[in-house]
Amino acid sequence: MMIVPLAVPAHGVFNGESPGDEVPVGAVEVTMTGTGQGSAVTGGLPPVGAAFDPTTGYPADVPEGYETDNPSFAGVITTVDLEGNTQQMYCIDIRTSTYAGLGYEGGTWSESNVPNIGYVNRVLNSYYPEQPGLPAGAPSDDVRAAAVQAAVWFFSDGFVLQDTDPVRPFTLAIVQAVLLAGPLAEPPAPDVYIAPPVAAGPVDGVTGPFTVTAAEGAELTVSVPEGYTLYTDAAGTVPVTNPVGSGIQVWVRSTVQTTDPVVINARAVVPVETGNVYLYAGNNPDVATAQKLILAADAEVDSTAEATAEFFIAGDLAVTKTFAGAAVGQQQAISLTVDCGPAGQFLIEIPAGAAAAVSETITGLPVGTVCSVTESTTGSTSAVTVTVTLPDPVEIGEGENTLTVMNTVEYNPGSLLVTKTISGSGAGLQDDILIHVQCGDGILDETIILPAGTASGEYTQLYENLPAGTPCRISEPTSGANEDVTVESFFTGDVSIIAGEVQVTGVTNAFAPVPYTERLPKTGSASTASLALAGGGALVVGALLVMGSTRRRRK
Structure with missing residues (x-):
């Protein structure tokens, strides 16, 4: 093992005390502690920035033009989370160093920006330590770990082992099998969530709710920095007591009454699948960048999720x-x-x-x-x-x-439908019939005239746009009775206008002929059997809207 000064380009994994002191960073999920199984290897890398295509197959030897690179260690990197759980990682960034004490947080494949990472994931899921004893035939786990790391570097960085390296035959077999099987998809992230990712609330109240969940109902620890407090109720009266159950809702208060946003952190120990990426959390001011790591085997990890609470006036x-x-x-x-x-x-x-x-x-x-x-x-x-x-x-x-x-x-206005029914064996022998229609105080005042001789049947007159609540009544000043016929009249009664509806009222005249022996002598001619407007109005034909009228109606 050796420590490489920051001024010198570091190749591979190096374990030792980091240059400078670490500081607390809330995002840290695991800390690099050292190395596990593995060994030194010899090989070469393509020049910085040069393209490489691992899908064309593993070269027979380090290609011409490659830079010599002999990592002093290729194998498993060990980490530990805040709960003391240990994890096994591999490096996916051969040109960058890492040191014991550097903190890491979970990331995504896209955030890692590592090429061919789907093939890397196939390597991890098929070989040591996720699959103990593979690749088969290796004399020890140290050789297996070194062979797997060299295969990972081939896909991530283009690293090729020398033809004389004893690890090479096992790495070659891994690469050939993985190219044949193809890449794997990105595994799900650790199942610790805070939703929504951002919420806002008044600076003098509480912001939320934020729902925190963890896989398999694991308990969580939820925290905010000094100057802010967490509550389990919307009124902000019941403080959060850790640990909390998965699915709990929390609210945040700014106790310093500032509009500055705050990050809520939720932690829980949950299962994490092989192939998840871990990136440097920046917990050492003297280390700007550190090696990217990838989980080599399924593990229990104290994982975190974050959300932001914003405050406003x-x-x-x-x-x-x-x-x-x-x-x-x-x-x-x-x-x-x-x-x-x-x-x-x-x-x-x-x-x-x-x-x-x-x-x-x-x-x-x-x-x-x-x-x-x-x-x-x-x-x-x-x-x-x-x-x-x-x-x-x-x-x-x-x-x-x-x-x-x-x-x-x-x-809404309503309508009035006045009906006049002429019936009986004497129908048609009657004189003029006058019907007086009156609604309200001058809203409608009209006389309908049915001319003498109007035949039997039903006749109607519709009056629209009458104010709701208006009382209406009809009377029959002249029934049409004469020396030839008698009449019996039947009224349906008074009505009141209902908004949006049609109210119906009417009168039925049953005419009976007077025996000839009882009739008086006649003079002049018979009246027409038409319905006209009083005062010389219009003639209307048919059974509907045929009553003439004179009206005095207030608009």
């Missing part, structure tokens, strides 16, 4: 619904949507029949947020129409801000 928004109009209280349920952009959307439900002003307050909105309100459901029905008056958007300032939405509720 907040304001409140009072959203008020007011009502006006003659039909207030007759509307159905109302839905308001308050859109505050990135701060969220808020739904306000107002039950049917509300008459007094209704107000709800949205708290903890970041100052500067712009909020607008829309009314997706107005409460209009067939009986009432609701007219909505929306305010302009408001920019949230400190303290209370307001948005007021006015709903004007008015009754």
Whole structure:
């Protein structure tokens, strides 16, 4: 073993005291402690920056133009987590050194930026130490570990063993088998999560919730730096007591009342699959970069997850619904949507029949947020129409801000259908029939005339756009009875206009002929069997809308 000064390019893995002192870093999951099985090897590397393609096969010897590189150690690197669990790693970065005491944190393949790492993962999952005793035929685990590390370096860095190196036959067999089998996919990351990754809240309140989970229900330790505290309730009254169960929700408070964001850290010992990458956590000010490591065998690792809590100066928004109009209280349920952009959307439900002003307050909105309100459901029905008056958007300032939405509720108009039925064996012998229609105080005042001789049948007259609640009645000043016929009249009664509906009222005339022996002598000609408007109106043909009328109607 040897220590290589930082000024000299280091090749391979070197174990020794790191230059400088480590400092606490929250991201550290494992610490490099030394080396395990392995041995020295001899070989060469392609020049820095030169391309290499391991899929073309393992060269018969170190290619011409390669730089000589004889790592004093090729094999397993050992690490330990905060709970004392040990792990076995391999190097995937031959040109960079590592030292005992350097801290590492879990990373992704893309973050490692190591080429051909899928083939590396195939090596790891197929050979020592994940598969004890492989490659077969090796005289010891030291040789197996060195052969596996050399194969890993071939894919990650282009490293090729000399044809005289005793480890070479085993590395060659590994490379050939792995090229035939193909690469493996990236394994899942350690199952420790905090969700969401970022949340924001008012500086004078709490931010959250953050849900922390770990594989197999493992207990977690959740922490924040000094100046911040964690709670298990949204009110921020119940402090977190570690360890906590998987799935717990936590909230963060800034006890120093600063808007500076804070990183929440969750730790748990969970299973980690072979092939996960570990990257230098930067816990030594004198070491800028350190070797990249990859997990050589499944292990239990004290793994971490992080999330960020942000804090902002907040304001409140009072959203008020007011009502006006003659039909207030007759509307159905109302839905308001308050859109505050990135701060969220808020739904306000107002039950049917509300008459007094209704107000709800949205708290903890970041100052500067712009909020607008829309009314997706107005409460209009067939009986009432609701007219909505929306305010302009408001920019949230400190303290209370307001948005007021006015709903004007008015009754919809209704209609009156007047029916006249002429029946009996004397139908057609009658004189003019006059029906007087009166609704409210001058809203509708009209006389319908059915000319003398109108045949039996049903005749109707529709009056629309009458105010809801208006009382209507009909009378028959002239029934059409004469010396030839008698009449018996049947009225359906008074009605009141209902918004959005058609109210029906009418009168039926049953005519019976007077015996000839009882009739008086006639003079003049018979009246026409048509229905005309009184005062010389229009002639209407058919069974519907054929009643003439004179009207005095208030608009």
